[in-house]
Amino acid sequence: MVPTSSRETAAPADAEPRPDLRELAAALEGTPAEQGLRERKKRARRAALIDAAQQLVTAHGLDAVTVEMISAEAGVSARTFFNYFETKDDAVLGAEDVGLSEEDIRTFVRGGPTGRLLSDLQSLVASLLTPHAETHGQTVRAMDLLQREPRLLQRHVVWMDRHETQLVELFEARRAVKPFSAGNELLTMLVLLLIRTTFVAWENAGYTGGPADHLPAAVAQLVDLVAVDLGS
Amino acid sequence: MVPTSSRETAAPADAEPRPDLRELAAALEGTPAEQGLRERKKRARRAALIDAAQQLVTAHGLDAVTVEMISAEAGVSARTFFNYFETKDDAVLGAEDVGLSEEDIRTFVRGGPTGRLLSDLQSLVASLLTPHAETHGQTVRAMDLLQREPRLLQRHVVWMDRHETQLVELFEARRAVKPFSAGNELLTMLVLLLIRTTFVAWENAGYTGGPADHLPAAVAQLVDLVAVDLGS
DNA sequence: CTAATTCTTGCACTGCACGCAAAAATTCAT
């Protein structure tokens, strides 16, 4: 709103009327001596926007919060918001574009690590889930909001969407090496199911450890469900 | 846009300047001697809107089609569109609010029909899927569009959302009668997974029969996937 | 210190979705 002339370079502390709250925090916590100023500011702004979004939505609900409010709270223009996030929901969730590493892909395709599809799928999901450990606080708040505002789950699906091509290629590649009967769509949905179930389990456990720690429990639930039916 | 004075009562064919295409179709096919005129027109408009939406999106893609275009094509105002559908996507999918019958609910809750959770879940999904047999043509087109425009899958999730409360209640009620280990979220996601997998299987089979006919195959895929892992 | 690069910002615009009240269409009672 008020144009805060950002100046967190190590300059003399002259009469600066508006030392914006969040920009200040940025200078401090954002891994101080990392890269260029540009990079640091980018991270800071991104974090500020996520914080603002989560805080406002927690207080007033998703529909009562506008992008303008979030931007104002974070001290940037509304237009800038969309330089950082595609949608309002993405900011609330602190959406990071996590992808699979080359390593993970190679292992999975060549039938690894265990040779059993479900178990290997579990490994794949595990490596998708681990990066979240960095932004722990934001992820936790995102999970809470995901319960209160189920509409946000849509974004999760969009994420699937974006990576569906990659996933399908992955499945096809492995199928060529080590055939299996399950269809691509089932596997894709299964990944989504595991991610969601894992997050819920993590939440129920009071957010102990990382999300990936609760993946085995999620898989166990599924296996048990099927096993009971088999042993009729 | 142009106010077409609809008059498809069995009136004399006087000089009617605009015998709108779709309204005409309505008088013919819409189960002619059913209920009141109002009801028939409602169905007709709804069908016209879905047809228009699907046709336009098939031709130009989802993002190139506006609600105004759809409404114009169907011969109603844009405002009226939203009397029939909550979103543009709903019209494209021909979204019907299918719910579970009292009968289905009672059976499931008291541990039926088979007593095995997965099998009973299958029955539940089956009864969710059967009503689609009526609007066969529209459903088929919707499935095709769902492939070309994955964004539409979001709507599927919203549907889940809306019925999640009902589903969770269902699960809880059954849990009280016949305990099981699987969490509500896993079961909810499983329902979604089964629906999606079934539709895909139906599509791959060239839309033979009804969607529900391919549900067993979907379940089999899942069971097989788990079974292979168990028999390690 | 200057030039090149990158990022932010304001402005304008399209489109979705909804509330409201007037007008049109349909049903109902007689």
Place this chain on the structure above:
DNA sequence: ATGAATTTTTGCGTGCAGTGCAAGAATTAG
């Protein structure tokens, strides 16, 4: 059939999400 009651359509106005564009500010490179 006619007029009243009800339901539905429609036009108008509003708010908000999201995007393209070009000017200007900040950062970096030389």
